Amino acid sequence: MELVTGDITAERVDAIVNAANSQLLGGGGVDGAIHRAGGGAILAACRELRRTSLPDGLPTGDAVETTAGLLEARWVIHTVGPVYPGTDAAGELERRRALLERAYRSSLGLAAALGAGSVAVPAVSAGIYGWPVDDVARVALGVAAAADASAAPPLVRFVLFSESVSRAFERAAREGGIPAHAV
Template identity: 60%
Template sequence: MTPTITLVRGDITRQSADAIVNAANSSLLGGGGVDGAIHRRGGPEILAACRDLRASRYGKGLPTGRAAATTAGRLDARWVIHTVGPVYQGPGSDASLLASCYRESLRVADELGARTVAFPAVSAGAYGWPMDDAARIAVETVRATETAVEEVRFVLFDERAFTAFAAYVDASR
């Protein structure tokens, strides 16, 4: 099934969804941008669950392109799905790793039974991926991924990101 894609301009930590995707760093221990906001608003339960993941399955950190779930703490969600996007290194950067973030997050959402998933623009902030290309990869990957998720909501922080994602959502209808 192909999920319905909706776009929201706003703060992902204010969303109500089964799962909220965190554009995490590999340490899983919080950081800046979306990652820091999710950890701050979600509370210490998320950090504790991330520490458990590090102690068990991801001792060296979560690899780029992979995803893992924790509690959502105080967020209006059941789970946070953490995914590590690639850092943009210029032309020739590995777009397959960015696409993998979306595929792997949807795979984890399916394992959890999540039906609504809120995504940020993974790698398009501090990791420097050009917004138009990040939007194209995100929308194309979600459309091409077989999933039981019913709604994928891209929650975009500013007008530039919203406009970029809207162009690809509209073009692929």
């Protein structure tokens, strides 16, 4: 596993994970950046998914692939992370944390099933969805570390949008004894 601070749209990998919204039609943050950099082919593919297999949108925790358009990747894997609930009313935090784990697991699993040798992954739910970065880092790294060869590509590169997010991932790797290194 690698940890990189940078722009996920500039990564040269087989697959890029998009922290999408359920509508799959672009948005802000990572989602908007991927749609802008990848061009109209990604949006066209997402619209086709909505027209056919996903008329109600992509459920939280699931993942689906499209072309990467103009990006230096073969596929974009769209996943929807959960919104942070804020308080743990009746176990809601644990239920949503399980959805966050599922978003990472389904994204990495789909990348492996597609035959990707490398995947770039953002801090899903850590932006506008308000999930605490330290918790996202523990979940993301834990899922990736637990994945065997059939459940994740050989190279999982977490591409993080700021130095503070990168430090949170480095700390979580160190504290969890997870072999991830900054590049």
